[in-house]
Amino acid sequence: MPKAHKKTRKLPVTVNDPRQTHAAVPSASSSKPTATRTVIRRFHVLIKRRTQLEKAIQRGDAIMDGVEPRAALRDVEQEIEELGGLGAYQRMSSIGQGNDRGGGSEKVLIEWLKEIGVHSAAKEANRKLQVLEVGALLPDNYASCSSWIENTPIDLRSRHPSIQEQDFLLMDEGSNREKWDIISLSLVVNFVPDARDRGRMLRLAHSMLRQGGLLFLALPLPCILNSRYMTPEYLDGLLQTIGLSIIKSRWKEGGKMAYWLLRKVAMIAPAATNTNMYHKKTELRKGNRNNFAILL
Numbered sequence: 001m002p003k004a005h006k007k008t009r010k011l012p013v014t015v016n017d018p019r020q021t022h023a024a025v026p027s028a029s030s031s032k033p034t035a036t037r038t039v040i041r042r043f044h045v046l047i048k049r050r051t052q053l054e055k056a057i058q059r060g061d062a063i064m065d066g067v068e069p070r071a072a073l074r075d076v077e078q079e080i081e082e083l084g085g086l087g088a089y090q091r092m093s094s095i096g097q098g099n100d101r102g103g104g105s106e107k108v109l110i111e112w113l114k115e116i117g118v119h120s121a122a123k124e125a126n127r128k129l130q131v132l133e134v135g136a137l138l139p140d141n142y143a144s145c146s147s148w149i150e151n152t153p154i155d156l157r158s159r160h161p162s163i164q165e166q167d168f169l170l171m172d173e174g175s176n177r178e179k180w181d182i183i184s185l186s187l188v189v190n191f192v193p194d195a196r197d198r199g200r201m202l203r204l205a206h207s208m209l210r211q212g213g214l215l216f217l218a219l220p221l222p223c224i225l226n227s228r229y230m231t232p233e234y235l236d237g238l239l240q241t242i243g244l245s246i247i248k249s250r251w252k253e254g255g256k257m258a259y260w261l262l263r264k265v266a267m268i269a270p271a272a273t274n275t276n277m278y279h280k281k282t283e284l285r286k287g288n289r290n291n292f293a294i295l296l
């Protein structure tokens with residue numbers, strides 16, 4: 001196994017990650033927050049563009065936005081490669097996590113689980129909660145809770161032997177149905193380039209949670225406060241339609257992150273709500289906004 005890097009070592013963006021645990025994470029000061037955010041944003045743009053171009057190629061489009069899709073896809077893939085690929089994105093994200101949030105978002109989830117009594121109930125029942133952590137950059141985020149949480153970390157690209165390399169969207173729904181007590185989607189839904197795949201991700205999480213199970217969702221705040229297609233109220237309605245009821249939420253104006261704790265409840269009957277508004281993009285706000293959307 002490659003050696004863990006020292007805490008203070010600076011890494012160029014193109015260097016592949018060492019197999020890290022919490023103990024081996026570079027300090028937050030090892031990369032400037034603005035540089036980190038710029039690279040992360042560029043990755044999101046490139047990954048979205050890649051999906052659009054792949055779809056255009058599948059449709060057989062000769063031209064997309066004035067360019068030949070295959071040539072444009074090659075350029076996008078080259079730029080992703082030059083930035084260091086998914087490995088560099090993950091390393092930047094783990095640094096950004098420290099800079100922006102004072103640590104990983106699992107801290108928020110653990111705090112909430114204690115607040116709502118889930119932690120003491122699990123301890124009393126002497127039963128470990130089965131947690132599926134999607135998009136895990138480190139293998140040991142829940143190590144401090146090992147007496148009451150059994151965590152299964154997965155990611156598209158595993159950075160450690162204990163993290164399963166698995167696309168959540170490709171997990172077998174049948175064998176995972178109602179299997180999990182808690183699923184964490186922290187900064188994962190916004191990584192998914194396609195608005196319908198984001199909705200599919202939330203629906204799949206709902207299906208994989210046991211009745212009364214909990215979904216932890218974390219998004220960059222601009223996804224809900226500065227999007228043309230998304231507001232906190234819209235997200236609430238969409239989640240209710242899926243059968244996810246908000247029991248906790250946290251963000252502050254001017255902050256960077258938004259967090260929700262959602263409970264799996266029965267799905268709202270389609271007649272009781274206007275589900276159509278979640279099937280196609282509807283402009284909810286005008287002006288200089290981003291285009292983040294989730295569609296069912």
Ligand SMILES: C[S@@+](CC[C@H](N)C(=O)[O-])C[C@H]1O[C@@H](n2cnc3c(N)ncnc32)[C@H](O)[C@@H]1O
Pocket residue numbers: 086090093094097104105134135136137154155156157166167168169185186187188191192218
């Ligand atoms: C910005 S990082 C977030 C990491 C961490 N959860 C956090 O809150 O800081 C997003 C991670 O999600 C992973 N990811 C994105 N889509 C995924 C999917 N469909 N299945 C599994 N992992 C996924 C990416 O590979 C990346 O490592």
